[in-house]
Amino acid sequence: MSDPSPSVLIADAVARLSAAGVESPRADADWLLAHALRVDRGRLLLVDDVPPRAAAEFEQMLRRREAREPLQHVIGRVAFGLPDGAAVDLRVGPGVFIPRPETELLLQWAVSTAPADAVVADFCSGSGALAIGLAAACTDLRVLAVERSAAALTWLRRNIAAQPLPIAQRIVVLAADVTDPDGMRRALAEQAEPLGWPVDEPLDLVVANPPYVPTMQDGVPTRVSPEVRADPAEAVFAGPDGMAVIVPMLDAVRGLGRSGTALGVEHDDATGTAVAAALEAAGFTGITARSDLAGAPRLHTAVQG
Numbered sequence: 097m098s099d100p101s102p103s104v105l106i107a108d109a110v111a112r113l114s115a116a117g118v119e120s121p122r123a124d125a126d127w128l129l130a131h132a133l134r135v136d137r138g139r140l141l142l143v144d145d146v147p148p149r150a151a152a153e154f155e156q157m158l159r160r161r162e163a164r165e166p167l168q169h170v171i172g173r174v175a176f177g178l179p180d181g182a183a184v185d186l187r188v189g190p191g192v193f194i195p196r197p198e199t200e201l202l203l204q205w206a207v208s209t210a211p212a213d214a215v216v217a218d219f220c221s222g223s224g225a226l227a228i229g230l231a232a233a234c235t236d237l238r239v240l241a242v243e244r245s246a247a248a249l250t251w252l253r254r255n256i257a258a259q260p261l262p263i264a265q266r267i268v269v270l271a272a273d274v275t276d277p278d279g280m281r282r283a284l285a286e287q288a289e290p291l292g293w294p295v296d297e298p299l300d301l302v303v304a305n306p307p308y309v310p311t312m313q314d315g316v317p318t319r320v321s322p323e324v325r326a327d328p329a330e331a332v333f334a335g336p337d338g339m340a341v342i343v344p345m346l347d348a349v350r351g352l353g354r355s356g357t358a359l360g361v362e363h364d365d366a367t368g369t370a371v372a373a374a375l376e377a378a379g380f381t382g383i384t385a386r387s388d389l390a391g392a393p394r395l396h397t398a399v400q401g
């Protein structure tokens with residue numbers, strides 16, 4: 097019997113993934129087969145037939161995805177888009193948040209806002225999507241990648257180390273809690289200063305994609321998809337109102353910034369008003385709401401007063 101063609105395998109996979117409730121069955125089937133064949137997704141059409149070893153690997157991955165394991169965990173990586181159309185390749189798996197496409201909006205804003213030779217912090221860095229994206233997109237800035245979770249820090253350090261040296265050497269990792277300004281100062285002195293981070297230089301720009309999903313919605317616990325449940329809860333949820341990290345984090349931004357420091361913070365589509373109020377109460381000006389590609393309020397930017 098001849099080896100199956102990509103189109104036969106994909107048609108079967110799309111039916112199975114649809115039945116399992118996967119939101120984007122065709123795209124996921126393409127990604128999985130491309131991964132099994134070790135080809136770019138765009139080159140799948142050029143493949144005539146799928147050798148047995150690749151077909152077996154595809155079947156294994158398909159079963160994991162049918163069980164609603166996130167696509168990015170199954171293939172072990174995610175591409176995070178840069179403003180110029182390129183992307184950084186990040187390793188992800190259990191213990192770290194999977195970067196989402198909507199966060200590319202925050203990166204685009206930050207790249208267009210960062211002054212020359214900027215000193216920048218990525219609060220709640222996770223896999224390092226924003227920190228690495230910034231260092232890759234702006235060749236003159238330095239980034240402090242701040243993260244609290246031990247598991248996420250392992251992924252973060254691994255992803256930074258995998259970048260070309262001119263990118264990796266401009267990123268310093270800080271294991272710290274962004275809701276604890278005094279602890280951050282101590283961590284800076286202990287961890288970042290020995291690595292040459294300019295601790296006395298105020299930050300020019302802060303980006304943050306903190307946990308922001310409210311644990312309660314309309315009086316009942318928030319329900320999320322199996323894929324979101326694969327993200328660490330501490331990366332996703334932020335108290336009943338979704339503001340448990342954003343509000344105290346603003347003190348740390350102020351403590352490490354100066355008048356004029358720019359801040360971009362991603363948030364839940366239900367908390368735009370609360371985020372704007374928190375920014376105003378903390379003395380930020382130029383408070384601007386921005387929507388994601390789906391038109392949902394997703395991002396606030398502001399300037400330290």
Ligand SMILES: C[S@@+](CC[C@H](N)C(=O)[O-])C[C@H]1O[C@@H](n2cnc3c(N)ncnc32)[C@H](O)[C@@H]1O
Nearest residue numbers: 193195220221222243244245273274305307331
């Ligand atoms: C939504 S994820 C964002 C990760 C990454 N910035 C991205 O966009 O893909 C939030 C991250 O914040 C981290 N985190 C949660 N609370 C924190 C805190 N108080 N201090 C520092 N990091 C925190 C979580 O471990 C998680 O990695």
